[in-house]
Amino acid sequence: MRQIVLxxxxxxxxxxxxxxxxxxxxxExxxxxxxxxxxxxxxxxxxxIPAEATRVHGFTNGDLAGKPKFAxxxxxxxDFLGDAPIVAHNAPFDFGFLDAELLRCGRSKLDRSRMIDSLVLAKQRYPGMPNSLDALCRRLGVDNSMRSSHNAVLDCTLLAQVYLELMGGKQPGFELAAALAGRGPALATIEAVAWTPRPITVPQDRDAAHAAFVAGKIKDALWLKPPFAVPGVE
Known part of the structure; x- marks a missing residue:
């Protein structure tokens, strides 16, 4: 499942x-x-760039002189966004600005059905509590000590960690095997790794001692009966 934090x-x-x-x-x-x-x-x-905006993010007119225009x-x-869902904190703000820029250069707006607002998710999980990115980092144990001002790259990195926690800290490993076996979404960035089975062999004397112990100490061992019993295996 591909998503973009923006x-x-x-x-x-x-x-x-x-x-x-x-x-x-x-x-990504x-x-x-x-x-x-x-x-x-x-x-x-x-x-x-107004001075009050510079106080928020730190960028001045000189920092952006010679940078490319949005178009x-x-x-x-x-191209990077592709058709993936887009996660943003207070997403209507970011979508609104990007839509305005896209329209200005003759392109279509972003599809709002792709929008995932992490602020809405946070308010649903923590109603009545502060749900700024900084507040969520503190609450969820995400280290934001380096965040002295707004910075889009750092904010994306922090939000990715916060979003994982808001989604329940879900671990993706359970979906990996299904994806590689064709039962889940294709993951183009993951390749199957060849592996060689290495069965554990039990010395004959230890196997015989275990069989004698089971026969003498355990009555009607379930694993020795169908459907659990495997021929040649105790």
């Missing part, structure tokens, strides 16, 4: 008032765990 940084809070995207980051999850594949771009917003990174971003 975060953006912007010049402000409202794309309808001319605020623009300045940073896009995304990490397969069965809820990061694969190591990621996407990151800094973007020239084609406008000034120049849109194709790469969409």
């Amino acid at each position: 975060d953006t940084e912007t010049t402000g809070l409202d794309p309808l008032q001319g605020d623009r995207v300045i940073e896009i980051a995304a990490v 999850l397969v069965n809820l765990l990061p694969t190591g594949a990621s996407f990151h771009r800094l973007v020239d917003p084609e406008r000034d 120049e990174v849109a194709a790469d971003m969409l």
